[in-house]
Amino acid sequence: MSASIPAKVRDRAARLRDQIADANHRYHVLDEPNIADVEYDKLMRELEALEAEHPELVTPDSPTQRAGAAPSGAFTEVHHEIPMLSLANAFSDEEVADFVRRIEKRLDAADLEFSVEPKFDGLAISLRYEDGIFVRGATRGDGETGEDVSANLRTVKSIPLRLRGSGWPRVLEARGEVYMPRAAFEKYNEHARETGGKVLVNPRNGAAGSLRQLDPRITARRPLAFYAYAVGVIEGVELPARHSEMLSRFREWGLPVSNLVSVAIGVDGCLEYFRGMGAKRDVLPFDIDGVVYKLNDLAAQRELGFVGRTPRWAIAHKFPAQEQQTRVEDIIINIGRTGAATPAAKLVPVFVGGVTVTNATLHNADQVARLDVRIGDTVIVRRAGDVIPEVVSVVLDQRPVHARPWKMPAHCPVCGSDIVREEGEVVAHCTGGLTCAAQRTQALFHFASRRAMDIEGLGERFMAELGELGYVKSIADLYKLSLDGLLEMKRRADERDGTTPETAKSGKIATKWAQNLVTAIDQSRRTTLARFLYALGIQHVGESTAKALAQWFGRLDLIRHLPWPILKAVPDVGGEVARAIDHFFAQSGNQHAIDELLKRGIVIGDEHAPNPKLRAALALEQVLTSMEIPGLTQKRSAQIAIAAGSLEKVTKAPQQLWLDAGVPTDVAERARAHFAQKDTQELLRRCIRAMGEVLDCVEDDDGESVGPLDGKTVVLTGTLTSLTRDEAKEKLEALGAKVAGSVSKKTSFVVAGAEAGSKLDRANELGVEVWDEARLLVFLRAPEARK
DNA sequence: ATGCCTCGAGTTCA
């Protein structure tokens, strides 16, 4: 049949096939390329041309056969003559030790040698070679029967189509793992995302899905690789004595074997290998989910045999899974203190990364949309470097037909108010405010939290109960709670929940509990301005902003009435934050709650005069620029401020004065029009009043306002470690102290840092109190504690 | 406008 083909052509084709196979082997198996890509392409093209001209030349092992044939109908079944094993799993050192001990006992031997190998996270397959030629490849299936995926496997470059060297058996079934290298996976997905193609969930699913493609041309585009790790059928060659030798033979025959395989002695050797791999795991170019220990002696393996379908002589030692699949039972909404509506996935409990995970946050609607998570979906959950579980992706193949895309509900599941997502914002908010039980509970919880009012014993659950039963509707109600009230509440809660007398706290314990709580509440009455402000839970006001406000304004009665342009004078407080504070205090309910709190004995121990720097910060120009009138720049604001003399006068300044101050006509017009608006006038009135008020206080700093360091003179010396000298000075000044440069007998105390010199000596001489840095820090945290 | 940088807010499980 091929007689018509000249021997020369035939030889050339054979030579090309050899060269290409060799290049392939070097590149994909040995990782030592010997020819350039262009050269390789050239050889391929030449071979393709020859084969096109003489189709009879095409052999099953020709590299041109890798490209992928046209789709076949379906996969045919393949019976594995020697079943493909599954391994028992070990998850702890104990289980490994048991495994080794069992073998030692059965064989009556010690210090056994194991072939130790990484456990690739891919898909187990079997490759059949007859007379050195790849004839068939199959998936494992159930171990007995798999599917013929030869066409797909031909596209995997690291699988040789013909064995190399000599001495290979007449028939060989090599078993191993098809996997997708991480880099290839990333690259593939990146491309898929750009082109809108199918994004793979993870490398393992990528490998599995690829092999099950009916169209091998698709598989050819998936970057798969292969490692051999076991032998099935072998005919015509003597088996070596040890498994590790078998793997070496594989290498000689051109089958890729991981260079991470090794040999270990006894349990200790195995475990050492396990830890080594665990440490390397993250930097490996492919995913592994554990390691496998195989008794190295093949004769001994035969002796041990099987239990069911798993061999007694091998075990897989698994890493704690960092990724698991589970099902989304529901997607719920959590309402936070600020009303933020955060979707969370309720999961069928799954053990991942050492803990059982039942919830995973989905962050926001965008994230849900990005992942397209739907109720009923199977998802991949990860607990990576950090602790918090996250949904990585959806396994689309397993999506129930009826699953519908998830949408943020229009109404709050707790209070029924509208849920609104502002233009350009990522988070949606429940508009219920404090009428929403969820927000109220969270607000109360926040108020009582350690960094706020620090009331011990008020957990979130209990707070919810107090709210539900109507005992606490607002933060002020917390200070109404009495011993009897608490006990009564406890009783009612137990009744309602159907708690039996045995499980309910008995009278004495309940009394003790209530007493402790009352004491804790009582102790919390004395607090600092910063804590108090923080406790109020004003939007955007966290701990540090609260501190800044406290330090700069010093007094609650000031802060609670300040218009936002004045609040904005504080560093790090911008328009957004200032408006939020203004808005908070503009609600009469909030003002009322504060009045109530003060009435019920809240004492702010560290009120003091405003920071003198406010004087500069409150310059007219700052207030004017905060009006954000187009064209009214800082410079022009300053000019008109100087020309007019006071804020009040600016607002009433005639057109001419603006022009004299160098403000262009159109800007002046705009400003005057702006000032004429009703709400602007109201705001300006408040600003005018507030500026006067604040400035009065600043001037009055040895007047009635009493800071804890009022009238004290402090001297700083040495190097402070946790804060700069300037910061310390600022803080002390904000508390009313005068920070002087040298020690005299008028000095109240000296703060001495490291390497304090002459000033410390002089302080000792004069008998002036000396603080170390630690004491200063304690004081700065809670200045009310002592003066 | 644009890019740090810090602060606020939300989150899981034992």
Next chain:
DNA sequence: CTCGAGGCAT
């Protein structure tokens, strides 16, 4: 711990 947003410097 991480993300988003606000503040501020460039």
